[in-house]
Amino acid sequence: MVTEERKKELEEKIAKSKGIVREAFSKFKHEELAITWTGGKDSTLTLWIIREVCKEDAIAIPKVMTIDEGDAFPEIHQILEEYEKKWDLDLEWCSNKDVIDAAGGELGADVEVAKLNDTNQREIRERLDYPGDKFPFEAESWVGNHLMKTVVFNDFVTRNNIKGMFMAIRWDEQKARVKDEYFVLRPGDEYTTEHTRIQPILHFTERDIWDTTLTFDIPYCSLYKYGYRSLGAATTSLKMSDIPAWEQDLENTVERAGRRQDKEEAMERLRKLGYM
Amino acid sequence: MENTILITIDTLRKDMLGAYGSKEGLTPFIDSLGKNGLVFESPYATGPYTQASFQGILSSEYYLEYGKEKKLNKDKTLIAEPLKDQGIYTAGFHSNAYLSYYFGYNKGWEIFYDSMADDVTDMHPFIRGGEINSKVKEFLSNFSFSKPLFLWVHYMDVHEPYIAEEYILSKIDPSIKLSKDQMFAMFKDVVLPRDIKDSNKVDTLKKLYMAKVAETDNYIKELFTIFESHNLLDSSTTIITSDHGDEFAEHGGLSHDGKMYAELVNVPLLIYNKFFGQTTIDNPISLIDIPPTICSMFGVEQAASFKGKSLYPFEDIKPYTLYGEAVGKIGHKGKDTDKPVHFIINDGIKAIYKKDGSLWESYDVNNDPKDISDISSKLTEDTKDKLTSFIKRNK
Numbered sequence: 001m002v003t004e005e006r007k008k009e010l011e012e013k014i015a016k017s018k019g020i021v022r023e024a025f026s027k028f029k030h031e032e033l034a035i036t037w038t039g040g041k042d043s044t045l046t047l048w049i050i051r052e053v054c055k056e057d058a059i060a061i062p063k064v065m066t067i068d069e070g071d072a073f074p075e076i077h078q079i080l081e082e083y084e085k086k087w088d089l090d091l092e093w094c095s096n097k098d099v100i101d102a103a104g105g106e107l108g109a110d111v112e113v114a115k116l117n118d119t120n121q122r123e124i125r126e127r128l129d130y131p132g133d134k135f136p137f138e139a140e141s142w143v144g145n146h147l148m149k150t151v152v153f154n155d156f157v158t159r160n161n162i163k164g165m166f167m168a169i170r171w172d173e174q175k176a177r178v179k180d181e182y183f184v185l186r187p188g189d190e191y192t193t194e195h196t197r198i199q200p201i202l203h204f205t206e207r208d209i210w211d212t213t214l215t216f217d218i219p220y221c222s223l224y225k226y227g228y229r230s231l232g233a234a235t236t237s238l239k240m241s242d243i244p245a246w247e248q249d250l251e252n253t254v255e256r257a258g259r260r261q262d263k264e265e266a267m268e269r270l271r272k273l274g275y276m
Numbered sequence: 277m278e279n280t281i282l283i284t285i286d287t288l289r290k291d292m293l294g295a296y297g298s299k300e301g302l303t304p305f306i307d308s309l310g311k312n313g314l315v316f317e318s319p320y321a322t323g324p325y326t327q328a329s330f331q332g333i334l335s336s337e338y339y340l341e342y343g344k345e346k347k348l349n350k351d352k353t354l355i356a357e358p359l360k361d362q363g364i365y366t367a368g369f370h371s372n373a374y375l376s377y378y379f380g381y382n383k384g385w386e387i388f389y390d391s392m393a394d395d396v397t398d399m400h401p402f403i404r405g406g407e408i409n410s411k412v413k414e415f416l417s418n419f420s421f422s423k424p425l426f427l428w429v430h431y432m433d434v435h436e437p438y439i440a441e442e443y444i445l446s447k448i449d450p451s452i453k454l455s456k457d458q459m460f461a462m463f464k465d466v467v468l469p470r471d472i473k474d475s476n477k478v479d480t481l482k483k484l485y486m487a488k489v490a491e492t493d494n495y496i497k498e499l500f501t502i503f504e505s506h507n508l509l510d511s512s513t514t515i516i517t518s519d520h521g522d523e524f525a526e527h528g529g530l531s532h533d534g535k536m537y538a539e540l541v542n543v544p545l546l547i548y549n550k551f552f553g554q555t556t557i558d559n560p561i562s563l564i565d566i567p568p569t570i571c572s573m574f575g576v577e578q579a580a581s582f583k584g585k586s587l588y589p590f591e592d593i594k595p596y597t598l599y600g601e602a603v604g605k606i607g608h609k610g611k612d613t614d615k616p617v618h619f620i621i622n623d624g625i626k627a628i629y630k631k632d633g634s635l636w637e638s639y640d641v642n643n644d645p646k647d648i649s650d651i652s653s654k655l656t657e658d659t660k661d662k663l664t665s666f667i668k669r670n671k
Contacts, residue, residue, distance in 0.1 A: 227386075227418075239387055240411075241418035242365060248418045265392045269373035272401030274436050274468055274531065274608050 002211050010212050013204055014049060020182045020200040021053045024164055027183075028196075032163035033062040034156070037091070039076040040231045041209050041220050041245075042168035044083075046201050048218045050166060051087060061089060062166075065156050068095040069148040070137070071107055076231060079221045094152045096120070099144075103137035110134040123151050127191060136263060154192035162195055169199045172206060210246035279425040279512040280573050282566070283499070284333065285492055286326065286372060287434040287532065288518035290319075290544040292489045300448070302490040305497040306516065309548040313514075314590055318560040318641070319545035320598050320621065321520050325532045326374045328602035329519035329563065334381070334428075336567035336582035340601050340616050348380035353579035355567040356384030356426065362576040365423040369411050370430030371396075371403035387415060399439045399460055402432035405495025413502045421506075424574060429499065433492045434522075436531060437463035440487035448490070449483045459484055468608050470533070472525040482524045509550050513573060517563060518543040526646065534604035536619035536628040537647045541600055547590070560621050560641065561587060562598045597622040597666050604630065622666050625651075625659060629667070638663075 002010070024033065035050060037043045047064065054061045066080055084091045098117045103109040112134045113124055124130050128146055135143040157165065169180060180202060188194035204212070213220050223231060224245040241248050270276055290296050293303050295310035296317075322332030328339035335352040342349045356366040366384055371391035375381040382388045389411055391403045403411075412429055419425070439459050445452055454462070462484075466477050496516075503509050521539045523529050532540055543563070564584035571578050572588035587593055597620060603610060604617035617635065619628045626639045626647070638655055639647045655663075 240389070240415055242386065242422075243418055243420050249414070263378055266373045266376050266378040269376075269392070269396065269401055272396070272398055273373065274463070275374075276609060 002215050006211065007215060010208065010215060013208060014052075014212065014216075016203060017046075017049045017200040018053050020198065021050050021166075022057075024166070024183075024198045024200075025053075025057075025059070028164040030059070030062060032161065033166070033198075034160065034162045034164075035062055035064045035166040036153075036168070037064050037066050037080070038168075038231070039066065039072075039080045039221055040168075041213060041224060042170060042201065042204075044079070044220060045204070045209055045213060045218055046166060046168040047083075047087075048216075049200060061087070063160065063162075064089045064091045065094055066091060067149055067152050068093055069144075070095065070100045070103075070105070073221075073223060073231065075221050075223045079219060083219060092156065094156050096148050096152050099137065099147050107137060109137050111137050119155075120147055120151065123147060123191070142264070157195050158193045161193070164196045164198050166198045166200065168201055169197075170204050170206070170209070171202050206250045210250070214246060277424045277511065278573070279427070279508060280570055281503070281508075281512050281514040282333075282426070282428045282570070283496065283514060283516045284330075284370075284428070284430045285434060285496075285516070285518045286430065286432045287436075287520065287522050288489065288492070288544065289521035289539060290518070290542055291539075292486065293544050295546065296544060300486060302448075302486055303493040305493050305500070306546070309514070309516065310546055311554050312550055313546055313548035313552045314555045314557055316545040316547075316557045316561055318558065319517065319543050319563060320560060320600060320619075321518075321541045321543050321563050322600045323602040324520050324535055324537075324540035324600075325602060326372055326519050328600070330375055330381075332562065332564040332584070332600075333517070333519060333566050334375075336564050336579070336584040338564070338583065338599065338601050340603070344603055344616075346379070348383075350380075351581060353581045354381065354383045354385075355570055355579075356428075358384075358571060358576055358579045359426050359574060360384045360386065362574070363423060364426050364574055364576065365419075366426045366428075367415055367419075368428040368430075369408055369415070370428070371408065371432050372430060372435075375430070399437060399456060400433075401437075402435065405431050405433050405492060406498070409495060409498050409502060412499065416502065416506050416508070425508075425512075426570065426574070431492050431495060433495065434485065434488045436467050436522075438467070438481060438484040438488055439463075440484040441491055444490050445484065445487040448486050452480060452483055454480075454484075467530050470530045470607055472528065472530060475525070478525045478530070481530070485522060485524070513547060513549040515545070515547050515566065515570075517545045517566070519563075529606065531608070533606045534602045534610075534614065534617055535606075536600060536602075536617060538645055541619065542645070555590070557590070557593060559593060559595045560598055561593065562600075564599075595623070604635075618667070620663060620667055622663055625655070625663065627663050627667075 035047055037047050051061055098120055099111060102111045102115045113121060130143055138144045180199060182199055184197045186195055186197060227239045227241040227243060229245045292298055294307035295315055321329040323329045323339050331337045331339045335354050337352045360366045365386055367387035368385045369389045376390040376392050396402060437460055439456050472478055520532050522532055523539050526539050527535060527537045565587050568578050568582050568584045568586040569588050572586035600619045601616055603614050605614040615630055617630055619626060621641060624642050626641045628637045629635055636652060637650045638652045640651055
């Protein structure tokens with residue numbers, strides 16, 4: 001599928017990533033390391049690279065964690081389950097159960113702040129400074145995103161005493177990432193313990209991810225075949241095409257084509273248009 | 277295979293188009309499309325603002341069918357749904373917050389771009405036509421064309437705050453020299469409070485509005501170039517319409533409030549196909565018929581909830597009674613005490629009324645197309661009874 005020259009180029013990129021992974025293994029104790037995995041193309045490739053290193057160096061794959069925001073595609077769930085078994089992963093499924101329960105498991109339902117546990121309430125009132133009595137149970141909304149993702153992530157790190165967290169960030173993802181380094185120290189605060197983010201695939205572009213995935217037979221979620229380029233919460237991930245992700249014009253079009261269905265955003269727009 | 281394209285232009289008055297007799301020369305491209313297609317002389321929206329009108333255009337429903345609701349009622353079917361169920365690829369591109377995912381308009385679309393995740397400015401609180409075109413272009417470049425396509429593209433550029441481009445405005449009225457900040461101030465100081473006291477300001481606003489219409493004509497021209505590059509026009513029919521117009525003091529107000537006058541509800545409707553000859557269709561038709569018409573064009577079964585009827589194949593369309601309804605809000609902030617207002621058009625007479633009897637006006641649609649002279653006192657009892665019976669039949 002790719003030329004020999006291109007295959008060599010990809011092998012070099014993989015080798016570079018493996019170097020970062022090995023550096024992480026030398027810096028941190030095994031039990032202090034963990035891998036974030038969404039089932040998406042970037043984190044699956046990262047996990048595969050770590051697995052290759054572990055096979056080569058005869059060590060166990062570190063703990064893996066995945067966050068269930070309560071709004072996952074079934075196809076994502078499928079790939080997570082399948083490879084949890086196939087790769088014999090020590091996978092923890094994390095979620096903010098308190099919020100999911102308070103919403104009755106219903107997307108879009110209003111969650112009353114007062115009904116949540118102390119940790120969640122503190123996050124809402126003190127960290128987010130959110131004054132409202134309730135908020136909608138939607139992973140991509142401001143409060144929702146923080147509670148369903150950030151709080152869950154921080155809780156996992158603190159609870160498991162994680163010092164090094166593998167993340168699947170790339171430089172070409174968003175403008176803000178361009179200055180990221182392979183090892184980024186996140187200082188502790190009252191909400192989370194200090195840990196280092198380890199980002200072994202920074203130098204991969206979106207095109208590199210697909211060429212590598214397809215050339216080296218790395219698993220990927222079936223949704224990409226049907227046109228999705230970026231996978232987040234099921235209700236808000238947008239498809240902009242009906243052909244496989246890797247056949248789309250990646251270089252000239254935007255990867256994250258918008259994933260919000262916030263009430264606040266809609267209301268703000270209406271105000272600007274002269275309504276209300 | 278045959279595709280259908282629906283282009284909707286927010287806030288576009290019928291009388292702005294050369295195809296409807298305007299001499300201002302604002303829309304040469306849209307006018308040219310009228311030469312290969314059907315020009316409907318008397319199309320009516322189902323309401324005078326987006327929330328009310330799009331219920332007709334996209335779900336073949338009346339706005340207040342289930343009472344006033346914030347979001348699209350789940351029992352209403354969007355045109356994308358039956359199409360998608362029956363093998364048509366459905367893609368929609370717009371930036372009107374009232375039609376966003378949040379309000380329930382995402383149902384049935386394979387691709388639904390509602391722009392809510394993108395940044396907008398105060399001066400252009402929507403995605404401008406050029407960028408909408410880019411999104412469509414991106415989609416078409418990555419589309420396999422293995423299924424028939426239903427494409428909906430919506431333009432917001434005509435909608436207030438009317439920040440006109442100088443190079444367009446100077447051709448319409450070179451005497452107007454306003455900075456963009458000044459245009460924005462007029463939006464805040466004149467349009468928002470519906471202050472029509474200064475007729476010069478109203479006139480200026482109308483010129484800014486006209487410049488936005490001309491700007492939109494350019495975007496549509498660009499869109500058709502994109503279609504051409506994919507040979508789409510060889511196998512598509514394009515419906516072009518507007519959800520409602522805009523008032524410039526014709527009935528004491530501005531913008532588009534809960535009023536049923538011609539400048540708001542009598543909208544343009546053109547159906548273009550490069551293989552059609554030019555035809556004019558005179559009898560009044562309602563935009564509520566658009567979803568059923570699209571289903572017929574694809575040979576697909578109608579959704580059971582559609583209230584309208586198919587106009588396809590556009591021959592021998594019999595006259596019928598038209599309806600519209602909305603909440604009668606005036607000014608940009610509605611009140612809880614606002615009551616529904618309705619219109620009915622039957623046999624040449626248009627009545628605008630409220631069900632509690634607090635409003636009744638009637639107009640001769642054929643001879644008074646601008647709803648200027650209320651002829652209620654001249655209506656015979658028979659006519660009034662007939663209209664009343666049609667009103668009762670609707671609900």
